[in-house]
Amino acid sequence: MMTTDQLTTTFAALADPTRRAILARLAQGEATVNELAEPFPITLQAVSKHVKVLERAGLIARGRNAQMRPSRLQGTALKQAAEWLGEYREFWDDRFDRLDHHLRDIQRGPRHE
């Protein structure tokens, strides 16, 4: 199970249409940033930034080859992200835990740790 920050990072990564298109492209097989950039009317730099966000979210991994560094889908993280409904529920459950704590805190009034 992903932690909530990982989960938010994953949802945030998936929230961008260009990044989802990059994932869809990588579902066909690995690709370099240059190859990924081809279909998009945006700079190589912008695509590179999107790739970094996806990498940080654990959705893709990049090769070690310093020049090419092809990206590929990362199985486990994507599988977890794919189980989005369960994760989404977890996301709200966790949020409501904090709501519960918040409601207790404000009714208890200020107190010293």
Add this chain to the structure above:
Amino acid sequence: MNEAPTAQEIRITRVFDAPRALVWQAWTDPEHLARWWGPRGRTTPVDSITLEIRPGGTFRVGSVSDEHGDDMVTTGTFREVVEPERLVLEEAAEDSWHDGAVSEVRLIELADGRTEMRFRATIHTTEEMIGIAETGINSGFDRLAEQVAAR
């Protein structure tokens, strides 16, 4: 392939040891919302929050990852506002991974002074996400495939 997005629903019921007016305030006052919207590891600045508590009003909450500073913004519209018992929030698809989500919050006063919250979210998935998931079948992403196929 079916062109219509698929819809899935989650329901969560919680009982809070707080009067209904306070739970309503926690949902509708930015100062309160900032304290619990979270999640852990992210900060929700009060000034990132816009809540126009009226039907058709705007909803916007931003959060920043403490670790790497990535922003995540949730935007939407209040579809229904019935103080202090019912809020229906429609999240915009454009800034999200889903193809729109509608969250309904019902607050019910219990005889002992506590408040029952019934939360229901209906989430629409995009064809694009389904496509990624279907490709994933070969890689063992079978659970998503089952979920999206079940509609």
